[in-house]
Amino acid sequence: MNRFAVPMSLFAVLLVACERPPPAEPVAPAAAATPAQAQAQAADAVSTAPATGSDADWQGYGAAQLGIDVEQLRTVWGSDLQGDAAADGACYYLSPAAHSEGGPFFMVEGGRFLRYDVRGGDTAAPGGGRIGMDLAQLQALYPQAEPLQPHKYVEGGKVLRVPATDGSQGALVFELGADGKATTWRVGLPPQVDYVEGCG
Template sequence: MDQPYEDVPPATAPPGSIMPGHGPAADSQAHWDGFGDAQFGMDDEQVKLVWTGELVGSAEQGSSCYHLSPAGQTDISRFAMMFEDGSFVRYSVADADIVAPGGGKRGMDTAQIDALYPGKVTSSAHKYVPEGQYLRVEEGGGPHVLVFETDAAGTVTEWRVGSPPQVDYVEGCS
């Protein structure tokens, strides 16, 4: 018999808590090691094989760095995957509907990011936005980094995940 002899109450969590693996962050395609089935280190052909839909973009003549984005996207900054020297090394997001690993997203403020990643956020001045910041979060025990960019009011405008040094390139491939 594989059933208990007595009634066992269901597992419970404190009110307002989210069980690991559940909630908005768990539903996101964003991961520390890639996006969806596209994993860092894959070449563009491997990424295209696992991606649902068409990806557009290509390297310019003489360049080893380029971006691929979903076809039909009206703004490349909404979502882009960076490739350098033939490998997927970073993805960038400026869409409030896509949730970063750990739960951060566009529209949150600095205090919310600090609360989601307690003791893991280091900040530095934004290169182009006066009073803006870069909020850098290192993957616990892993090689990847998450960088949130904020405006002067401390609100996240975009974020990216990837391998150093590419995740820290302020101007993408430029």
């Protein structure tokens, strides 16, 4: 046996071992986000999400908040409100010229903005209800709704009244046709929100 055979084979093994890359170091799991970091990440996600909301809320429509006087309403809305004031503080409506025929329509009584009506289109009510939704859909969205009432003028129609969920005095009222689907909705302060005839 060649006396160099063993050392040479050993040398070959050592050479191969040296050519192997070192084992990868274990990667530490990512640290859990702190509550503050999680809140910041959620805020970032909201800020980058497409806007899908509505100007309608329990206390008004955009900057037009229920209870303000008509001069304030005209100031916050701009110069395109149309409609004639009624004498002696009687009820009347103002409507934005730039909006569709579906509304919103702003009810003023006693010189104050007290209700708005939506009579068409796809504008979402506070809580997500829309014209065209059926009773089951609305009741699922508004479990706090009051018992269903018959409509005063529409045969087979119903009225669904929903108290505000934000602690305000406002209420949301859906009118449903005989087919059980919402035809209009309105938000306002009592008793004006419950005027079935509007300003009639």
